[in-house]
Amino acid sequence: MSLKNFKEALIEKIIFLSGIASIILVILIFIFLAKEGLSLFKSVHLGDFLLGRRWHPISEPPQFGVLPLILGSLFVTLGAAVISVPMGIASAIYIAEVAPPRMKEILKSGIELLAAIPSVVLGFIGMTTLVPFVKHHLNLPTGLTAFSGSVMLAFMAMPTIVSIAEDALTAVPQKYKEAALALGATRWQAIHRVILRAASSGIVAAVMLGIGRVVGETMAVMMITGNAVRMPTSLFQPVRTLTATIAAEMGETVRGSAHYHALFAIGIVLFVITFVINLIADWAVHRKLK
């Protein structure tokens, strides 16, 4: 084999390995997560784990019910979605269809900057400004609530939602808009009857990826949601999310203990949730009208 051929073959191999590296990593992570997490169910019943209302991992005997944590994540996520989805889509429409070119550039860089802020910084800002604000103005015993977390996380979901939805809107061919206007549609009619519908799959994907980001977020929620493990009944009380539980407790567990395995089992729950969200986003992108 000549040197040149050898080089070609080598480069091909390297590219191939880099290409499949991410898949191999995902598989390894999943196997590790499954191995560490599933062994919890040797001692704890799956139903007691998912539907149990008490998370007392260091009591005697310990109780590993993650329902309050799932609900905590759900409350914070839904709250963030209610704020960020309408705002994000409206903002994407403004950038893609309405804003003059200069405004568009300014807004797009603004959104990118927002995405670049580390979550711990957002959490810090939330802790020092939003939390006291919520406590004072809503007259609550504490500002560390699911609501505060939702507001903060909405800011983190916005960049994802805006930039992906804006791409989807911009990708709608100009000819549809022209056709609508030539039929006597006003600009808003052209936007909501044609452009939004043509971009709907991309917008759904944007929303799902934004929500995915919120579900997986850890640092900011840990700082501002109060971390109280109890069944949440309202947005205006402290909650603990799945992610915050893992981050807060992993350092104090004994490797191989039931508590340790339970935290990995929470990891599996998170993995399944984000997997389903990504699946929906993927389905939305590829779905077509017959």
Added chain:
Amino acid sequence: MKGIIETQDLNLFYGEFQALKNINLAVRRKTITAFIGPSGCGKSTLLRSFNRMNDLIEGVRMTGRVLIDGNDIQNSHTDLVTLRKKVGMVFQRPNPFPLSIAENILFGPQIHRTAKKDEYEQIVEESLKSVLLWDTLKDKLDRNALNLSLEQQQRLCIARLLPVKPEVLLMDEPCSALDPVATERIEDLMRVLKENYTIVIVTHNMQQAARVSDDTGFMLLGELIEFHRTEMIFTNPVDQRTSDYITGRFG
């Protein structure tokens, strides 16, 4: 009043570039008028000034007047919605909405609220019948319009205009994306539609102008060189440049 569309000393500029120079013409009601000329001669720009689609382009400036039914549409309080209901447009590339066939046809009645829900079915049927698509598509009304053939898409785009009840149909090279057989069928359709509508067509294809139109305008570098009955343009043109173009000496 001579025509349903008239222009008086119409000039149009894209920035510094003058795309239309002193256009004066009158389009007769319920006829087919064709504009021919080499690329970049301004014929599409002229067409788009009849329903003010040039407004979408930045830096466009116009002087002179465009009268539709005697009303000057250039002034600022022209209602674009009313204008575009009256003057419909078919584009060079078929551009049905990425919605179902029925939704495409109902777009006009829905945005203008000109029909009740129980009339929708009838509107879809009548519109598709007018463009001779009803028999092929009547069982596929909820299919995505983008899956139709290009010719069917272009017919659908014409059908979509009809429930808005326009008086004028502007067609910007409506057959340039179609094969010869499909082109012939669209031309037949234009002859049928002429009974009820005034049609203005821009075309690259001189034979097409000769085949379907009653009047023809020849444009060159933004000027309307000659505007006459079609048979006169093609048999006995007045201007030497028209004669050179239609005999294929340039273009």
